[in-house]
Amino acid sequence: MEPLATNAALLIIDMQQGMNHPRLGRRNNPHAELQMQHLLNAWRRSQRPIVHVRHMSRSPDSVFWPGQPGCEFQPALCPLAHEQVLEKNVPDAFTTTGLERWLHVRSIKQLVIVGVITNNSVEATARSGGNLGFEVIVAADACYTFDQTDLAGRLWPAEDVHALSLSNLAMDYARVIETAEILAAAAPLQTD
Template structure:
């Protein structure tokens, strides 16, 4: 058990945003579930992370009820569901302690948004000494200004691959 799957922010909050219909990976739940199934078969831990912004009154404010996993995603007993208030999954959670206590040195990162919380978590994980695989088609993003989703994904692959992570597809990982 030296690898863990990290599922970041695949939560209902994003479906409430006006640009969700432009998402790069409309079947993100299916892609993540493929990784989850494979991880569980290998007896690798699955760690679920939810992004929150308490007190903001936005869809990321837990008081509104959208800070929950998207329908179709279901942790099993023993799989932690961590709540973060930073872009990365380490700074405001006990993720590093959880992984270190179990001797985990390899991570597979998936989730929403490709270039934001997933990429930032990957960079931090690499800096902390983890060997990271970035499951590119088990991440999702939406356009940013004039940048389309294909450009964002291509840029993320370019800046991460060989520097902070190895880029893989779900087919390559399952």
């Protein structure tokens, strides 16, 4: 992979305390948060832009209903005062958040996306980013999802849901790679 742009943005999607709620079920990729932390630390060291996206649900029974602890960022991934925070009400972080304009104003063309849920907010945001002409990179090992029952009642393991979602993205919308490769592409700027 070629070196990342000096202004490549890291989008951390929905890393809120509600993601740890037992009602969401069994998840895959138990080390995803650690990979996200590695990327966040690298972005902070290189002073690249960071966007923290927070989901604020419109459903009162959601773990992300405003005013509940589930809305708060997970401590290890909390934004710093100067980092951008966007709130969304739907899976796609581009919808009615001003994200596209925020990126264009800063001439940002590259986006590295991490977070949750792979087949929901991560996928929706990556698809929009790709459709809008951004160069989107999804860190496969810095995302996760949950077991999912399909419309026929079949239970799909989170690992399969994650793999299929990433495969869908890799077809037309994003480059899907591991954190280590992204960190290697970000490294040249860190030594300045």
